[in-house]
Amino acid sequence: MERALCLVMGYVFGLFQTGYIYSRSKHMDIRNYGSGNSGSTNVLRVMGKKAGLIVFLGDAGKTIIACLLTRLLFRSQPELLYVYLLYTGFGVILGHNFPFYMGFKGGKGIAASAGLLASTDWRVMLVCLVVFVAAVAITRYVSLGSILVMICFFIGMVFCGWRGDFGIAAAHLTEFYVLAGLISAMGIWRHHANIKRLLSGTENKLGARKE
Structure with a gap:
């Protein structure tokens, strides 16, 4: 019941299409x-850098707010809190990517995933930020940076979960890892067209008018 609530609540927040x-x-x-x-x-x-920043902050912010609400609702269940946070974040990403009132045509969920990172572990968030900035600075491919972030997200969540940083009960660790994998896979899959262009050398670099 709690998991379904987190997923549905996240989806509702994800419907706020900032862009x-x-x-x-x-x-x-x-x-x-x-x-x-x-x-x-x-x-x-x-629309330019200012618009891009506003939309990024809005899309990340809706995940942060949803996760704050999850923390408030389930603060008495620390052994499951981070599992619920991933359910909430996954729900936001689904709502962002597949908003029902827009014909299920939304974004790719990277900004929403950044909000989930900010809501879980600052160290993983920092590593992902460094990887993203380095990848984009070197290659000018935003899509490549986004894909690498999703891979780092999964590795970071598994590592922190394995170390016991999130206080997740052992019986729920596998569920936590599966959720992290689904979120990572969703972000990568949403870039399938970009991956094809990256492999063929036709992907547009930062500054181009089309993605």
Whole structure:
């Protein structure tokens, strides 16, 4: 019951489509421009750095708020809290990626995943940030940086869970690892078109008008 609540609550928060809302405030629909994606990367390419930052913070922020609510609701269950946080974060990502009122066409969930990182472990978040910045600075491929972040997220969650940093009961560690794997796989799968372009050498670099 608690897991379903976290998942549904997260999905509801994920429905707040910052990119779409922001673009509509500027009398445009971001889904009709660039890659057609409503996430922060496409907003950055089409509408500029300020817009991209606003949308990124909004999409990360909705995960942080949802996770704060989860912490409040389940503070009496420390042995399961981080499992519930992953359910909540996964729900936000699903709502962001597949909003029912937009024909299930949303973003790729990277900013929402960044919010989940900020809500779990600052050390893993820092490593992911360094990896992302380094990858984008060296290659100028935002998609590559995003994919590497999702891989680092999974490794970091497994490592911290194995070390006992999250206080998760041993009986729930496998569930925690599976959730982390699903979140990571979702982020990578949402970049399947980018992966094809990266392999073929046709992926657009940062600064291009299309993703």
